[in-house]
């Protein structure tokens with residue numbers, strides 16, 4: 001089945017079986033919930049409670065910082081993620097990214113808002129929300145930028161405007177999965193650019209992405225924004241991978 005046809009069928013299924021009567025993570029029927037998350041999923045949600053104070057990835061010792069942050073300069077001030085990327089969270093994020101379940105942005109933004117409210121007191125007032133951009137080729141392939149959807153839903157909740165077309169992806173990069181942090185940084189060199197510097201000059205930015213892995217992509221975006229005179233960059237992602245071995 002080609003992609004367009006697949007998307008069409010997904011849309012039909014969405015219409016026939018509206019997503020608001022079942023748990024958006026496991027598909028179980030939800031009896032009574034304003035949040036459309038079943039009791040079981042709610043209870044077992046992998047919340048990210050013990051994390052690196054810089055990049056927000058889980059740490060399993062008493063250390064304040066993860067190894068990536070100990071060994072590398074970060075351009076963002078802090079990054080935070082409410083959830084750990086595993087189990088049902090990972091599954092539903094994959095569906096959100098690759099299976100056209102765009103409506104999930106609405107539910108996911110609840111977690112983003114929760115985390116934002118938690119950090120609000122320790123950060124400067126945010127001027128703009130900016131989603132991590134996709135390269136046009138990838139955007140065409142996927143049909144939408146999942147980070148943009150998250151940014152837009154969060155914007156409605158916290159009433160801060162989204163800037164979508166200023167930070168752009170100009171270079172396609174090879175897949176980062178097997179690269180070290182340093183290699184990732186090199187790979188990303190020149191990958192993003194800012195179109196209108198005046199718009200972000202002196203502004204505080206909240207960068208939004210779906211998943212933070214090593215933080216190299218978000219850090220590259222932060223570096224680009226700061227190079228174009230943004231005042232400060234914070235990162236908020238829905239989930240973070242758990243790769244800390246220390």
Ligand SMILES: [Zn+2]
Pocket residue numbers: 023024025026027028037038039040041042
């Ligand atoms: Zn569930």
Ligand SMILES: [Zn+2]
Pocket residue numbers: 052053054055056057065066067068069070
């Ligand atoms: Zn860290």
